[in-house]
Amino acid sequence: xxxxxxxxxxxxxxxxxxxxxxxxxxxxxxxxxxxxxxxxxxxxxxxxxxxxxxxxxxxxxxxxxxxxxxxxxxxxxxxxxxxxxxxxxxxxxxxxxxxxxxxxxxxxxxxxxxxxxxxxxxxxxxxxxxxxxxxxxxxxxxxxxxxxxxxxxxxxxxxxxxxxxxxxxxxxxxxxxxxxxxxxxxxxxxxxxxxxxxxxxxxxxxxxxxxxxxxxxxxxxxxxxxxxxxxxxxxxxxxxxxxxxxxxxxxxxxxxxxxxxxxxxxxxxxxxxxxxxxxxxxxxxxxxxxxxxxxxxxxxxxxxxxxxxxxxxxxxxxxxxxxxxxxxxxxxxxxxxxxxxxxxxxxxxxxxxx
Amino acid sequence: xxxxxxxxxxxxxxxxxxxxxxxxxxxxxxxxxxxxxxxxxxxxxxxxxxxxxxxxxxxxxxxxxxxxxxxxxxxxxx
Numbered sequence: 001x002x003x004x005x006x007x008x009x010x011x012x013x014x015x016x017x018x019x020x021x022x023x024x025x026x027x028x029x030x031x032x033x034x035x036x037x038x039x040x041x042x043x044x045x046x047x048x049x050x051x052x053x054x055x056x057x058x059x060x061x062x063x064x065x066x067x068x069x070x071x072x073x074x075x076x077x078x079x080x081x082x083x084x085x086x087x088x089x090x091x092x093x094x095x096x097x098x099x100x101x102x103x104x105x106x107x108x109x110x111x112x113x114x115x116x117x118x119x120x121x122x123x124x125x126x127x128x129x130x131x132x133x134x135x136x137x138x139x140x141x142x143x144x145x146x147x148x149x150x151x152x153x154x155x156x157x158x159x160x161x162x163x164x165x166x167x168x169x170x171x172x173x174x175x176x177x178x179x180x181x182x183x184x185x186x187x188x189x190x191x192x193x194x195x196x197x198x199x200x201x202x203x204x205x206x207x208x209x210x211x212x213x214x215x216x217x218x219x220x221x222x223x224x225x226x227x228x229x230x231x232x233x234x235x236x237x238x239x240x241x242x243x244x245x246x247x248x249x250x251x252x253x254x255x256x257x258x259x260x261x262x263x264x265x266x267x268x269x270x271x272x273x274x275x276x277x278x279x280x281x282x283x284x285x286x287x288x289x290x291x292x293x294x295x296x297x298x299x300x301x302x303x304x305x306x307x308x309x310x311x312x313x314x315x316x317x318x319x320x321x322x323x324x325x326x327x328x329x330x331x332x333x334x335x336x337x338x339x340x341x342x343x344x345x346x347x348x349x350x351x352x353x354x
Numbered sequence: 355x356x357x358x359x360x361x362x363x364x365x366x367x368x369x370x371x372x373x374x375x376x377x378x379x380x381x382x383x384x385x386x387x388x389x390x391x392x393x394x395x396x397x398x399x400x401x402x403x404x405x406x407x408x409x410x411x412x413x414x415x416x417x418x419x420x421x422x423x424x425x426x427x428x429x430x431x432x
Binding site for chain 1: 362366393394396397398399400401402403404417418419
């Protein structure tokens, strides 16, 4: 679907914005049709044509795998497109300009919120860190941005909405923001500038920053959206397949009370274990959520699962290695510790109130 | 014309380099290519989102990979 949209977009380009809007409308219609026939189609194919018993382990596992793969792919395509188009109005340069000269506190709140809407990828964490700090954005405010950005991203929001509905999604976003604000504020209060590699403060920003989104037409923005969908799907599909595969196995084969016995509501160490397992794991929301969905169906509490997901997407070994370029190990340790504590608190809180 | 690609070896940066070379070939320009991988140096250009494209010491683009057609347009204007 996305590929076709791209070729149409290019062919129709000279006709201007109206044709582009028409295409987007047509693509949205196709999307809604596919999304609504997905479940009946696979139920018919797996249950009717292939003749598997949908209540059996094999049948329910196979159905879960195909139905979920298509559903998640559709959700990702739709949400990444919309979010990329909206985000093309925002840029990290504008974010930095907004954060410059803000005091801590207000700055942390603003930085965490901007972390959600600014187009950003963790591969740019280091140049962004240097760019912010060298331009005088306080360390703690910068950290709020760097924590919020991977934690609350469009992929997580898309999948949470699709798999769990608006309630848990709102909960996830709100607690992610609080964690980023508080963790950044704490790091700022601790005055840890001495644990930032000195060259960061000596970097002179001489270039004039360009504003990438300054003069784009709607057509350009749609094209950016299509490109981004292709890039992200190409990058995350292995995680997605592994995640859904594991989810399908758990769905079909794991004994109903296996996880609930060991990590259920009665186990006070549930969230702690979830965070400890989640930190070194490197995956993204697309790989984690099918797993979370299957575990939730097996009776694991929401708080434990959200803590697991947050620890996996917000903290990872590769990211720490990248950040080592600008942060001394002590500061990385504080960063991980403070963020993990926030995630842990969230896990226990939601287990208690939900 | 001096063309610099800013980016610490991510897939996007290599795509940009390839497309920039294609665009230069299409236009028949005389250009030298360089690739800046050091993050401190990248940041000193004011670029916070890789990849970045620098032409004759001026940042013309950062944060996304343009199509070859867009690059031909961009390079042709200079």
